[in-house]
Amino acid sequence: MVGVFEVGAVPFNPDGWGPPDSAAAASITTTLPLHVPFAPFSRSDKLGRIADFTRSFPSSNANPSNRPSSRHGAGNPADSPFDFSLDVDAFPLANPEDDSSFRLVDAKPPPRPKFGPKWRFNQNRPQLPQRRDEEVEARKREAEKERARRDRLYNLNRSNQNQQRREAAIFKSSVDIQPEWNMLDQIPFLTFSKLSFSVPEPEDLLICGALEYYDRSFDRITPKNERRLERFKNRNFFKVTTTDDPVIRRLANEDKATVFATDTILSTLMCAPRSVYSWDIVIQRVGNKLFFDKRDGSQLDLLSVHETSQEPLPEAKDDINSAYSLSVEAAYINQNFSQQVLVRDGNKVSFDESNPFANEGDEVASVAYRYRRWKLDNDMHLVARCEVQSVVDVNNQKSFLTLNALNEFDPKYSGVDWRQKLETQRGAVLATELKNNANKLAKWTAQAILANADLMKLGYVSRVHPRDHFNHVILGVVGYKPRDFAAQINLNTANMWGIVKSIVDLCMKLNEGKYVLVKDPSKPQVRIYEVPADAFENDYVEEPLPEEEQVQPPTEDPEDGEANGTTNDVEDKEIEAQN
Numbered sequence: 001m002v003g004v005f006e007v008g009a010v011p012f013n014p015d016g017w018g019p020p021d022s023a024a025a026a027s028i029t030t031t032l033p034l035h036v037p038f039a040p041f042s043r044s045d046k047l048g049r050i051a052d053f054t055r056s057f058p059s060s061n062a063n064p065s066n067r068p069s070s071r072h073g074a075g076n077p078a079d080s081p082f083d084f085s086l087d088v089d090a091f092p093l094a095n096p097e098d099d100s101s102f103r104l105v106d107a108k109p110p111p112r113p114k115f116g117p118k119w120r121f122n123q124n125r126p127q128l129p130q131r132r133d134e135e136v137e138a139r140k141r142e143a144e145k146e147r148a149r150r151d152r153l154y155n156l157n158r159s160n161q162n163q164q165r166r167e168a169a170i171f172k173s174s175v176d177i178q179p180e181w182n183m184l185d186q187i188p189f190l191t192f193s194k195l196s197f198s199v200p201e202p203e204d205l206l207i208c209g210a211l212e213y214y215d216r217s218f219d220r221i222t223p224k225n226e227r228r229l230e231r232f233k234n235r236n237f238f239k240v241t242t243t244d245d246p247v248i249r250r251l252a253n254e255d256k257a258t259v260f261a262t263d264t265i266l267s268t269l270m271c272a273p274r275s276v277y278s279w280d281i282v283i284q285r286v287g288n289k290l291f292f293d294k295r296d297g298s299q300l301d302l303l304s305v306h307e308t309s310q311e312p313l314p315e316a317k318d319d320i321n322s323a324y325s326l327s328v329e330a331a332y333i334n335q336n337f338s339q340q341v342l343v344r345d346g347n348k349v350s351f352d353e354s355n356p357f358a359n360e361g362d363e364v365a366s367v368a369y370r371y372r373r374w375k376l377d378n379d380m381h382l383v384a385r386c387e388v389q390s391v392v393d394v395n396n397q398k399s400f401l402t403l404n405a406l407n408e409f410d411p412k413y414s415g416v417d418w419r420q421k422l423e424t425q426r427g428a429v430l431a432t433e434l435k436n437n438a439n440k441l442a443k444w445t446a447q448a449i450l451a452n453a454d455l456m457k458l459g460y461v462s463r464v465h466p467r468d469h470f471n472h473v474i475l476g477v478v479g480y481k482p483r484d485f486a487a488q489i490n491l492n493t494a495n496m497w498g499i500v501k502s503i504v505d506l507c508m509k510l511n512e513g514k515y516v517l518v519k520d521p522s523k524p525q526v527r528i529y530e531v532p533a534d535a536f537e538n539d540y541v542e543e544p545l546p547e548e549e550q551v552q553p554p555t556e557d558p559e560d561g562e563a564n565g566t567t568n569d570v571e572d573k574e575i576e577a578q579n
Contacts, residue, residue: 195498270496386451
């Protein structure tokens with residue numbers, strides 16, 4: 001039976017809330033029931049049930065440590081007439097199961113992303129093995145093999161097509177082989193690679209001409225401060241063959257040597273294994289002497305461009321990017337470049353004799369001819385005319401320089417844009433030029449070594465616009481020591497002289513007469529023909545090409561004026577050869 005709960009008397013306060021006065025309040029406190037459970041709380045405390053009448057009161061010896069203490073310090077019956085303590089066991093504040101799942105604030109850590117920066121860049125982190133379907137993997141491998149096979153076939157077909165186009169467009173003999181010519185021998189280039197011959201240091205017999213000083217400011221040129229390539233119309237350039245050289249004739253009459261040549265002809269022989277285009281050298285055996293000559297209008301007067309590249313050039317000869325047009329353009333660029341990089345203050349270094357090919361009063365290009373003699377054996381010496389284009393003072397000593405220029409005609413053929421790569425990746429630009437113009441660079445290096453030049457300067461000259469082959473700019477100039485550069489491009493000096501010595505020995509066994517050494521237009525070999533004594537002379541006329549097939553040198557726009565109208569220059573040679 002439930003007991004009756006009696007509530008004490010509550011007096012009425014007409015003036016407001018609470019007891020009417022302190023006496024009444026005291027009387028109320030004395031009449032309030034005792035042992036009423038009460039638990040003070042704060043806002044941070046969790047509230048559960050106020051009272052649970054379904055559970056019985058625990059015994060008085062319950063563990064007092066289970067009772068929560070109030071931060072307000074109340075709840076001890078010994079100190080206060082009121083007992084404000086609440087037995088936790090008797091009146092639990094919350095269900096433990098509910099309390100574990102209830103959160104006022106979500107304090108769980110955020111989930112880590114599966115693909116984050118740490119996962120992306122931590123390559124050393126061990127990855128769990130993933131199961132893959134073996135059938136899918138096998139099909140994938142087969143597809144990759146098939147794709148690789150198709151790529152190989154495509155590249156092979158493209159290479160064959162390019163080779164056929166190059167042979168059809170460029171691989172033509174430099175000289176028309178006449179039916180009455182008698183072929184004596186053919187030498188494959190493979191035998192040249194095994195030759196080696198060491199020559200002692202040569203001696204200078206004579207130095208002719210005058211040199212101007214090199215302008216060092218051109219070493220600071222970059223694509224950002226490029227300089228326009230000027231034209232030197234009034235300066236004369238000479239490309240005289242061996243037997244037309246009065247100095248060589250005088251040395252031959254004095255029996256100074258047995259073999260005579262020029263540095264252009266010798267470098268062509270020395271670098272023959274690197275050549276792709278056809279070339280020819282005329283050999284004359286007079287008594288016990290041997291003369292290596294070039295024909296008038298020979299390809300040796302021009303400079304090959306893109307010769308060793310795999311990308312074919314346009315087939316039409318009148319195209320500005322054809323092999324012939326680029327050769328003529330490169331010859332103009334080299335002539336003008338060799339004169340622009342000089343200090344034009346009138347100060348020159350003169351040598352033993354003046355230029356042997358210039359007339360009195362002519363303005364001659366800066367060039368010096370060094371007639372040097374090499375000993376091939378006890379009874380045989382070789383004299384060659386070597387050229388240097390400039391001089392510079394180094395430690396109060398004069399050093400000779402050779403000046404040459406590489407030319408960029410269209411970046412799409414080479415794959416490297418000089419204006420973007422020359423300043424930051426000069427090595428890549430030079431490597432590309434070594435791949436596309438290996439023969440030309442090797443010949444320049446051989447000529448610098450033959451002339452005993454202390455430094456060879458290479459200029460980088462590009463067109464102002466890829467379709468404008470008249471106007472050019474200088475993008476940079478770099479200097480190299482010839483022998484160091486030869487080692488860099490794998491040019492062996494002993495092998496170069498081995499090739500020359502073998503050809504000289506072969507020609508000295510021939511009878512007196514005239515011969516021509518021709519590089520085969522499509523095979524890596526040279527052939528020796530015996531030709532009539534009047535071959536290549538003024539009275540010997542080869543069958544001319546039809547007029548519509550003859551290619552005239554490029555003419556300059558009327559706005560730009562005449563293109564390098566110098567005497568004895570490349571253009572005159574080409575016109576004379578075609579006429």
